[in-house]
Amino acid sequence: xxxxxxxxxxxxxxxxxxxxxxxxxxxxxxxxxxxxxxxxxxxxxxxxxxxxxxxxxxxxxxxxxxxxxxxxxxxxxxxxxxxxxxxxxxxxxxxxxxxxxxxxxxxxxxxxxxxxxxxxxxxxxxxxxxxxxxxxxxxxxxxxxxxxxxxxxxxxxxxxxxxxxxxxxxxxxxxxxxxxxxxxxxxxxxxxxxxxxxxxxxxxxxxxxxxxxxxxxxxxxxxxxxxxxxxxxxxxxxxxxxxxxxxxxxxxxxxxxxxxxxxxxxxxxxxxxxxxxxxxxxxxxxxxxxxxxxxxxxxxxxxxxxxxxxxxxxxxxxxxxxxxxxxxxxxxxxxxxxxxxxxxxxxxxxxxxxxxxxxxxxxxxxxxxxxxxxxxxxxxxxxxxxxxxxxxxxxxxxxxxxxxxxxxxxxxxxxxxxxxxxxxxxxxxxxxxxxxxxxxxxxxxxxxxxxxxxxxxxxxxxxxxxxxxxxxxxxxxxxxxxxxxxxxxxxxxxxxxxxxxxxxxxxxxxxxxxxxxxxxxxxxxxxxxxxxxxxxxxxxxxxxxxxxxxxxxxxxxxxx
Numbered sequence: 001x002x003x004x005x006x007x008x009x010x011x012x013x014x015x016x017x018x019x020x021x022x023x024x025x026x027x028x029x030x031x032x033x034x035x036x037x038x039x040x041x042x043x044x045x046x047x048x049x050x051x052x053x054x055x056x057x058x059x060x061x062x063x064x065x066x067x068x069x070x071x072x073x074x075x076x077x078x079x080x081x082x083x084x085x086x087x088x089x090x091x092x093x094x095x096x097x098x099x100x101x102x103x104x105x106x107x108x109x110x111x112x113x114x115x116x117x118x119x120x121x122x123x124x125x126x127x128x129x130x131x132x133x134x135x136x137x138x139x140x141x142x143x144x145x146x147x148x149x150x151x152x153x154x155x156x157x158x159x160x161x162x163x164x165x166x167x168x169x170x171x172x173x174x175x176x177x178x179x180x181x182x183x184x185x186x187x188x189x190x191x192x193x194x195x196x197x198x199x200x201x202x203x204x205x206x207x208x209x210x211x212x213x214x215x216x217x218x219x220x221x222x223x224x225x226x227x228x229x230x231x232x233x234x235x236x237x238x239x240x241x242x243x244x245x246x247x248x249x250x251x252x253x254x255x256x257x258x259x260x261x262x263x264x265x266x267x268x269x270x271x272x273x274x275x276x277x278x279x280x281x282x283x284x285x286x287x288x289x290x291x292x293x294x295x296x297x298x299x300x301x302x303x304x305x306x307x308x309x310x311x312x313x314x315x316x317x318x319x320x321x322x323x324x325x326x327x328x329x330x331x332x333x334x335x336x337x338x339x340x341x342x343x344x345x346x347x348x349x350x351x352x353x354x355x356x357x358x359x360x361x362x363x364x365x366x367x368x369x370x371x372x373x374x375x376x377x378x379x380x381x382x383x384x385x386x387x388x389x390x391x392x393x394x395x396x397x398x399x400x401x402x403x404x405x406x407x408x409x410x411x412x413x414x415x416x417x418x419x420x421x422x423x424x425x426x427x428x429x430x431x432x433x434x435x436x437x438x439x440x441x442x443x444x445x446x447x448x449x450x451x452x453x454x455x456x457x458x459x460x461x462x463x464x465x466x467x468x469x470x471x472x473x474x475x476x477x478x479x480x481x482x483x484x485x486x487x488x489x490x491x492x493x494x495x496x497x498x499x500x501x502x503x504x505x506x507x508x509x510x511x512x513x514x515x516x517x518x519x520x521x522x523x524x525x526x527x528x529x530x531x532x533x534x535x536x537x538x539x540x541x542x543x544x545x546x547x548x549x550x551x552x553x554x555x556x557x558x559x560x
Contacts, residue, residue: 017301024293032286039278051238051251057197058253061262064191065205069149069165069258072106072181076147076167079108080179086172090118094125105187109164109180111138118177122157130156134164138178141166149258151207152185152223161185161223163213185222188214200270206261213260228265240268307334314341321348415445415550418454422480425458429466436471441482444489450549453524457517461493461540468505470495470537489544495537505533517542525549 079085079100084093090110097108098121110119115138117129132138137150147167155162167179192203194216204215210226220227228243228250238251247268254261307329314324318341326342329335422439430437446454458480462471470476476498482491517540521527525548530541 017298020297020301021294028290058262062253066257072165076179097121107182111178152211152213185213201266203264208259416451418444429462436477438479446549470498491542493540498537
């Protein structure tokens with residue numbers, strides 16, 4: 001199972017330059033792809049905006065054209081109410097129409113059922129007039145009896161491209177005529193405003209046959225078919241079509257009033273040119289940045305490799321036990337490692353000295369432990385009534401010593417907290433009603449030897465309380481408290497609600513508990529002890545100099 005990871009690591013054994021370049025690519029490529037996605041979405045959004053603007057533009061053209069035609073229909077309605085028309089007085093009607101249409105580029109005609117012009121304001125009244133130039137549309141208007149707009153045609157009288165607006169009317173004499181307003185196609189150029197179009201776009205007005213009426217593109221001449229032959233089949237809105245191998249985007253609007261189409265178009269390549277340009281800039285920029293990043297990564301890798309080789313040499317010297325001087329490096333982190341190696345070389349010598357010291361300390365403490373165990377053995381044997389009592393007493397004392405030793409080992413560096421030591425020693429003796437054992441006092445740190453001595457003392461006091469004192473009944477209370485006063489620690493062990501036999505208490509003071517309290521505490525910690533007997537229990541008052549609780553050398557010199 002370990003072979004596969006080892007093989008994978010062997011295959012992935014590459015210099016740091018390889019990994020740095022991979023890191024650059026991992027950063028650059030996703031960023032490049034994300035930029036493409038963002039660019040695409042931005043272009044799509046811009047296209048939708050352009051389409052909306054273009055549709056707005058074609059709609060504006062459509063409305064301008066329909067306003068022109070609506071105005072022409074309104075003028076026809078006005079002229080149709082003329083008394084001169086009702087009376088057949090065409091001379092006065094000609095004068096009235098000229099005055100009405102003065103300042104406009106519109107002319108008034110009347111066409112009879114034979115398609116003969118009866119009146120035309122383009123020429124003076126009385127001038128001989130020819131037949132109508134657009135008999136097809138005029139005939140359809142007469143036949144349907146509806147007003148309509150013609151397609152573009154070349155006017156014989158005007159000698160230019162025009163379109164007509166027809167309104168059929170029946171005269172009082174029963175004759176059917178067409179009231180007609182004619183307008184030059186060039187007059188609609190102002191309706192097709194190139195300023196509202198985006199760059200690259202053109203617009204045109206086409207009649208129902210696809211003939212150009214007006215256009216912003218000079219190549220698209222009035223009267224010529226629109227160059228996109230599929231115009232009659234164009235869908236309304238935005239579409240794409242091809243012509244002679246070129247694709248175009250087209251926006252179309254339909255005029256229901258005139259039957260014409262307003263169209264805006266542009267080459268797809270021109271429309272997409274900004275997006276293509278942006279993509280090329282992005283691709284070239286991404287490639288350049290990737291190359292620069294790769295070159296920079298290789299340079300950094302070479303610098304790192306040199307510094308790593310120097311660090312490796314220092315590490316080998318550290319392994320041989322040589323002293324190492326900190327080096328300056330280009331990379332601050334490597335300089336930190338160099339300082340750490342130098343400090344490690346110095347710490348190695350110090351550690352070796354500490355190990356030798358600790359070995360002597362372990363030997364010394366082991367002797368002390370053996371001495372304490374020997375004392376416990378002698379006292380347990382002296383006070384025991386039988387072998388079973390001796391074994392149980394000795395076991396408990398060794399167990400208390402072990403708990404103190406555990407705390408000493410766990411907190412040898414920071415010191416043992418007196419509160420933690422007290423709880424640890426009294427826990428095995430605490431009854432089910434934990435309120436019967438009360439411990440209170442401020443935080444006081446003890447060195448290992450002082451904690452061992454105090455632990456043994458608390459163990460003996462707890463043992464005696466369980467056998468003979470407050471914990472020997474169901475209601476007795478043990479209170480352990482301490483305070484720091486000046487340079488001393490004042491510790492009080494008080495038992496209450498216990499059954500007291502003063503003679504028995506006096507006899508028990510000769511046991512091991514008194515030896516621990518009076519000899520060990522007194523000799524090892526310079527403690528002053530006071531023993532009191534109350535009606536409901538005993539009390540020990542112990543005063544210990546705080547300096548002795550942290551003065552391990554003095555305790556070792558006590559020789560107990």
